[in-house]
Amino acid sequence: MPNPASNHRDLALDDIPADPPIRFAEQALLGAIILEPLRIKTLGPLGPEHFSLAMHGALFAAMSALTPPAPEIHTREPVWITALLDHARPHARGLTASYLHTLTDACPNPSHAPAYAQMILANRARLTIRSAAERLVQSASDPGLPNPAAHVLDRADAVTALLDDLAGLFPSHPGSLPRTVLPPPPTRDTETGTDAAGEEQLLLSTAAARPACLPEMRWLRPEDFTVPLHGVLYRCMASLAYRGDPVDAVTVLWEAQHHGLLASGTTAREVLDMLATPAGSPEHWGEQILQRALLHHAHTTGLHIHAFTDDPANTLHQLITGSRRALADLGAVRARWQHATRPAAARQPRPQPAPASRAGPPAPRPATPAGSSRASR
Incomplete structure (x- = not known):
């Protein structure tokens, strides 16, 4: 009772x-x-x-x-x-x-002992992958880390190495990808804090004032921004720079009109005010935005891998395959982050060797004794 x-x-x-x-x-x-x-x-x-x-x-x-x-x-x-x-x-x-x-x-049946052992090893491997995914999620959502990007990438490398080791222990077999219903991505506002929108606005105003940096900032994408409005404005700037058109507050406003931004409720004055306070360097603010995008993708990747491990319908082979797919999506953002943060000297394209000149008379061919080919027969 x-x-x-x-x-x-x-x-x-x-x-x-x-x-x-x-x-x-x-x-x-x-x-x-x-x-x-x-x-x-x-x-x-x-x-x-x-x-x-x-x-x-x-x-x-x-x-x-x-x-x-x-x-x-x-x-x-x-x-x-x-x-x-x-x-x-x-x-x-x-x-x-x-x-x-x-x-x-x-x-x-005692003769099936090796099959039972494989089941136990597979279950332990599943739990190990889950723990690695939890550590990735924790590092991606910890605001107190001194170097969050490097720490998160180390965690992602640890997950990749674990999957490689397990793939060697458990032979692959043909099968479908995981059909697990994945959780939605975490909300960007809860991850980034209150500085994200302000830093994005500083990037836009500074890039509008000093647009010469835009061709070198192709590592930044509109989807990296936490505020969709800011991403659209950055796409407008990137489009102008790509076409070689002038970039300033007015030209960006005109381009934003063509992208339908003003039809969504944003006024022209709001756009101009947003682009009126440059400060710092665009590269600095761009790296801050890209770092937040990297942490967001790492957080999402960890949640997806954790969801794969929680689904008992997934075989270990499906779990490894799905986890590798999730890490590949993170790898695309990682490549852009490494390009943005490497030294400026390393970003310069390597000089191509000058092509050999074809000017001048052709080199004389060595004389062949007449009838030598026939004589050799």
């Missing part, structure tokens, strides 16, 4: 979550080794740390540390079970002899 002294209702039997499939795979594997101890030599890189339950890990550690008995002794005497209990109980207080019998009953 409900407890009147508590605001929480008592848990019913239906409220207890069912054991996940990995629990039965672990029981089947341990039962296979109890029934046929020599099966432990066929399990590959499986270790105690790969099990979801501490008691299962302690029991597998005992199995790995002990020498399996000879088959003829194992069939006559319970020396294997006794040795396992004595070795594992100090690390798993709840382990009993009856639970070992439960494990043997849970094993359909």
Whole structure:
């Protein structure tokens, strides 16, 4: 009956979550080794740390540390079970002899032990990818990092290296991409704070006053801006610069009219006022905007990978493939960030070697003795 002294209702039997499939795979594997101890030599890189339950890990550690008995002794005497209990109980207080019998009953076929081991390894790999994705999300949303872009890219490299290692352990197979419904991207306002809109406006006004920088700032895209209005104005400036037209507040306003900006409720005076207060350098403000876009994409990538790991319908191969696709989207923004932040000397195009001159008379061909070709026959 409900407890009147508590605001929480008592848990019913239906409220207890069912054991996940990995629990039965672990029981089947341990039962296979109890029934046929020599099966432990066929399990590959499986270790105690790969099990979801501490008691299962302690029991597998005992199995790995002990020498399996000879088959003829194992069939006559319970020396294997006794040795396992004595070795594992100090690390798993709840382990009993009856639970070992439960494990043997849970094993359909001891010869399938390698398949059970692959299931356990795949589950641990899924949890490892999830932890790496969580660290990526945390670093991308931490405003207190001294160098957030470098830290986030290190986290992304760690996820990439993890996926490469797992792809080598688990052979790929043909299959579809993950069908997981991905969460929406995080709101830019909650990520960037209150300085984003002001810095974007400073970029626009400074670039309008000093437009010579625009051809060199192709690494910045309109979609990098947190305010869509600012992105449209930057696209107007970039279009004017690309065509070689003059760039100032008035020409940008005229171009914005052609982009339909004034029809959306923004007035001409608001655009002119937005472009009237230049300060600093456009490159500096552009890097700030691009860094925020990089962190936003990293945050979104981490959330997508985490969603893949939470979907039990995804095989490990689908999980690795989907995660690599998500990281590839981040890699496009990363390439632009690296281009924007590398030293100015490295941005200069390498001088091409001058083509060889064709002026002057052709070089004389060496004389061939007459009839030499015929004489050689």
